[in-house]
Amino acid sequence: MHYSIRQVSEQTDLSEHALRFYEKEGLLPPIERSPSGIRRYSDEDMECLNLICCLKNTGMSIRQIKTFMELCAKGPETLKARCEMLREHKGAVEAQIEEMNRHLIKVTHKISCFTAQYEEYRDGCNKGMSD
Amino acid sequence: MHYSIRQVSEQTDLSEHALRFYEKEGLLPPIERSPSGIRRYSDEDMECLNLICCLKNTGMSIRQIKTFMELCAKGPETLKARCEMLREHKGAVEAQIEEMNRHLIKVTHKISCFTAQYEEYRDGCNKGMSD
């Protein structure tokens, strides 16, 4: 099966602009063309894009994704390096999530502070207004 | 107690530029000045900055922080709105973390795939090399 850039754009939530951009930047291998130069994405290309989106969604930069995809293109002797890169990336993302959680605790604390202040203030306003 | 901009910069990990910038942008109330115009940060200002950093660390934009701090400056009748804003922000951050975790699962899966491929490849290379 082959797909036009429009179809790929719809399936991946990447704009056609972005797809050409990724190809130009070397994130994707050069896409097969029809005799008249029109891109024909293969299922293999779709898998690459799936992986790219996965990395992108976890905040990997275009530059790093490029490095990773270049390893992919070099064949199986880079499999170990790829595993290492992914594991490192995973660690970084996990660290980021942990940091977020730590900061979130502070926000939660602030919410308690403001909530307590609010209740105090509200009760102050209502003083002697009941019965 | 009062602090110079330098001291505050060191305590908060914000540059002096950033401190002036935040004040200009209205994230901070106008800071008290010495007769000659030099900023003297109070403990209250430090608390504001603490809150600002807290929001900033969880990814709140400068614009939103400004909105929040303006509410703070308006006094206790905005306490409820402030609580709501913080809770909403917290929800957004939590959602973001959840999304990250979802994406991370995919990365983990990819790692398994590559690891399996790598082991297969490595074993293939070593075929007949033992005994």
Next chain:
DNA sequence: ATAAACCTTCACGTTAACTCTAAGTCAACC
């Protein structure tokens, strides 16, 4: 008195990730 630390204003820088423009090609239909 001299050097560090502070002040203001305004323009400019940085990074990332596109996105748009202009000019052109190609295939199909009328």
Next chain:
DNA sequence: GGTTGACTTAGAGTTAACGTGAAGGTTTAT
């Protein structure tokens, strides 16, 4: 043959957030 519309290219422009830098002047500390 002409028009439409989807595609191509290279390269410039955009957006957004977040400051940073430089110039030029004042104040404070030793």
